[in-house]
Amino acid sequence: MKLTVVxxxxxxxxxxxxxxxxxxxVKEVPSGTKSREAAWLIQDHGxxxxxxxxxxxxxxxxxxxxxxxxxGLTRWTSDKVGMYVYKDPFFSSPLQYNDPANPYFGQSxxxxxxxxxxxxxxxPNAKGGIMLQDGVDYxxxxxxxxxxxxxxxxxxxxxxxxxxxxxxxxxxxxxxTLAYETEWMDNTxxxxxINRAHTWFPFRVIPSGSDKGKNLYRIDILSSNxxxxxxxxxxxxxxxxxxSKIGTFHHxxxxxxxxxxxxQYAAERLQATLVNAYPTITLIQNETLIDGDLxxxx
Numbered sequence: 001m002k003l004t005v006v007x008x009x010x011x012x013x014x015x016x017x018x019x020x021x022x023x024x025x026v027k028e029v030p031s032g033t034k035s036r037e038a039a040w041l042i043q044d045h046g047x048x049x050x051x052x053x054x055x056x057x058x059x060x061x062x063x064x065x066x067x068x069x070x071x072g073l074t075r076w077t078s079d080k081v082g083m084y085v086y087k088d089p090f091f092s093s094p095l096q097y098n099d100p101a102n103p104y105f106g107q108s109x110x111x112x113x114x115x116x117x118x119x120x121x122x123x124p125n126a127k128g129g130i131m132l133q134d135g136v137d138y139x140x141x142x143x144x145x146x147x148x149x150x151x152x153x154x155x156x157x158x159x160x161x162x163x164x165x166x167x168x169x170x171x172x173x174x175x176x177t178l179a180y181e182t183e184w185m186d187n188t189x190x191x192x193x194i195n196r197a198h199t200w201f202p203f204r205v206i207p208s209g210s211d212k213g214k215n216l217y218r219i220d221i222l223s224s225n226x227x228x229x230x231x232x233x234x235x236x237x238x239x240x241x242x243x244s245k246i247g248t249f250h251h252x253x254x255x256x257x258x259x260x261x262x263x264q265y266a267a268e269r270l271q272a273t274l275v276n277a278y279p280t281i282t283l284i285q286n287e288t289l290i291d292g293d294l295x296x297x298x
Contacts, residue, residue: 036180037072038197039189041141053171053202055217055266055293061112061149062261066129066199067141068178071189076136076180083129083144084118086177086184086198093157093172110174110203112149119182128176146176146201154205170207175200217266218242222249223298232277232298239273249297255281258295267294 043066056062066083070076085108087098097104106118111125118126129144136142157172178185178197187197219241223229226246233243255278259267267283274281278298289295 038068041067053204059152078131083176110148170204172203217293218244220245220295258286263293
């Protein structure tokens, strides 16, 4: 038995079906599946909303990864599918970037030189997410990487009509949606209320030199001397820091502050606070910290 496949140029190619082995897998696609659709899977941060916001400082930059599953019939390719700024007029910030009458509409204040224009080329700083795979077929996952830059001069964000910022002017949010060329992609599996393949990221931008961010970090104190640990905890609590745990730790060569990369600025400020009491205290970057954002070992 032969199957004839007609190419775009009209030439037919005969395929002998008896030669096809069971090594060729055919994916079953449910009836009614749309051509272009996606389902959210996971992202680095922001999954739990405002309470899980990035704590960031002006001048910082970092990458965020978010995974979507291809639930449509069309194969995704990195030249056609990307993650673009998709403003929520009520929650995205800063406010002027949400206004269609503003020249910054459709752009992001967190963009940088690696971002691209909208697919039609009309809007700069609009394509934030680049797909890491060359191609993604039905029921496979694509990872989109977004590089976020916090502008050095970014200040307070006060949007009086937004309950998230009325009492917290350090809070910002950016929204993105997948698009295939110029077409926004749907998500009928676990999408937002309008069924878009949409996600968003919350940030707390702490002005440089400000004490506002102190209580946003959890600090663990580990020491072989409980009296010293309790004294340090009281000192830091009096200065506005948040202590999450005091525990036992042995074989300490010298005092140190262990931190994850995103908490480096906070670790440096904490070191400056403690250097008089602990002149030899050092900083150690440790991405495997599980509990606290900052861990002091004495």
